[in-house]
Amino acid sequence: MVHQPDLDRAFAALADGTRRDVLQRLGAGPLPVSELATAAGMTVTGMAKHIHVLEDAGLVATEKIGRTRQCRLGGERLDDVMAWISYYQRLWERRLDGLDAYFTLQKGTDR
Numbered sequence: 001m002v003h004q005p006d007l008d009r010a011f012a013a014l015a016d017g018t019r020r021d022v023l024q025r026l027g028a029g030p031l032p033v034s035e036l037a038t039a040a041g042m043t044v045t046g047m048a049k050h051i052h053v054l055e056d057a058g059l060v061a062t063e064k065i066g067r068t069r070q071c072r073l074g075g076e077r078l079d080d081v082m083a084w085i086s087y088y089q090r091l092w093e094r095r096l097d098g099l100d101a102y103f104t105l106q107k108g109t110d111r
Helices: 004-014 017-026 033-040 044-056 076-109
Strands: 060-065 068-073
Touching: 004 017, 004 044, 004 076, 017 033, 017 044, 017 060, 017 068, 033 044, 033 068, 044 060, 044 068
Parallel strands: none
Antiparallel strands: 060 068
């Protein structure tokens, strides 16, 4: 099962729209922090704070290349998030299937 503090950090990081946008941009490939900042209309320092939260959650990895810091997706935590969501999706689908079967049965006996 997924370690709860890791999952908490991942969901907290995903709660911010700017950070979700960063992940979307990084889906196309690695980018420097400065390019992410420009796209978001913020300073490099402001973007670096968002990157730090994403990195702490394991959603992004960074690497210093020359004078720039390059960011790329760190997909392991997204796998953890997807596993957690999938578990509850299956749970609710089973419950809703049971509810559907109940109402289908009730409809058939009302005749």
